[in-house]
Amino acid sequence: MGRVRSALVRPWVIGLLVLAVAGAGFGLYWFQPWKLWQDETVREALPGSAVAAPAATPSAPASSAPASSAPAAPTTLASGRLISHEHATSGTVKLLRLADGSHVVRLERLDTSNGPDLRVWLTDAPVKEGRAGWHVFDDGRYVSLGKLKGNKGSQNYAVPEDVDPARFSSVSIWCDRVDVSFGAAELARA
Incomplete structure (x- = not known):
């Protein structure tokens, strides 16, 4: 009788173990908890910052024409401070217009947790x-500016040419995997 009972229990136990291992594997893939201990720091320069003029070479002497002026500095159209949502988040956000008329969202001194599938969203939602x-950030209009390059540092995100940044009022660090904001900033017009 003991052998019959253990033969009946064994497939049930094995099935339960297989489900537990599969569930744990899916959970690890979905939430990627190890990222909470991995920091990625990005230090991008402010877009449109002055670029050094090319130096004269022996085969191409310096021109006697007056040097062109440095490119115009970006214009800050709006800015705001990041507040924490799902994870502790700090730093500032700037909406910039570059000399060529294009727009960039710049995150400065960003400090947040790393996570799975983090994006930078330009949104019309209130913070x-x-x-x-x-x-709240996926309730209205939003534009994904791309994957978050790093959870720390300063970084730039180009706004697509067909997007009017004046139609958006906030920026969110959005976890697309679990549909939650890590942090966000209300953009106050300059």
Whole structure:
């Protein structure tokens, strides 16, 4: 009788173990918890910053024509401070217009947690404190400016040419995997 009972229990136990291992594997893939201990720091220069003029070479002497002026500095159209949502987040956000008329969202001194599938979103949603603000950014209009390059540092995100940045009022560090904001900033017009 003991052998019959253990033969019946064994497939059930094995099935349960297979489900537990599969569930754990899916959970690890989905949430990628190890990223909470991995920092990626990005230090991009402010776009449109002055570029050094090419030096004269023996085969091409320096021109006697007056040197062209440095490119115009970017114009800050709006800015704001990041507040924390799902994860502690700090830093500033600037919406810049470059000399060529293009637009860039710049994150400066960003400090947040790393996570799976983080994006930078330009949105029309209001920035709300606490849990009330965690899920509002996909309720209205938003434009994904791309994957977050790093969870720390300063970085630039080009706004597509066909997007009017004046139609958006906030920026969110959005986890596309679990549909939650890590942090966001209300853009105050300059």
